[in-house]
Amino acid sequence: KNEVEQSPQNLTAQEGEFITINCSYSVGISALHWLQQHPGGGIVSLFMLSSGKKKHGRLIATINIQEKHSSLHITASHPRDSAVYICAAAPNYGGATNKLIFGTGTLLAVQP
């Protein structure tokens, strides 16, 4: 079992829909990172959070440390939101080294 699990693996939505992508993890973490990867492109950082909620435009990320769960929400989805969304957990063990644990990603397709 992966230490970081994302669901769903694939998601198809109609333009305008509210979208939720989930990320559950089984280790203690210091922070969680949401990333976006467009087809053929590099990876862009969306959010880094260790508690509560962050919002940027139509994107909202929440985290519940006690439940070891984070969600990424997209309001009023648009075809340009189509991408792979990846969550990555920074475990709070390991000393000074930094070895993020990545989920396998959620492929989102928003249809017009």
Added chain:
Amino acid sequence: DVKVTQSSRYLVKRTGEKVFLECVQDMDHENMFWYRQDPGLGLRLIYFSYDVKMKEKGDIPEGYSVSREKKERFSLILESASTNQTSMYLCASSLEILPLHFGNGTRLTVT
């Protein structure tokens, strides 16, 4: 804005060739990383470096080596490329644990 630049977007090499993948960052970041990304497996850490001339193995270092002679440059070396090293390679850098800043990736095909 942090810029992480990978020298090639696409690369085709033959089995047995020595392959160099270069990565440069312009923000004086201490930490640099090489990942490979394969369908269904997500991102897997090959090597990382937290200082010049320092390196540590990640989860899948076999068949790879790295070099960090200058703070801004982190090179991934495939000593003798094999077909199972066909993949997307992503370089990243960071100042602290997060956030990571990624390059655009190099899609390597070994034939």
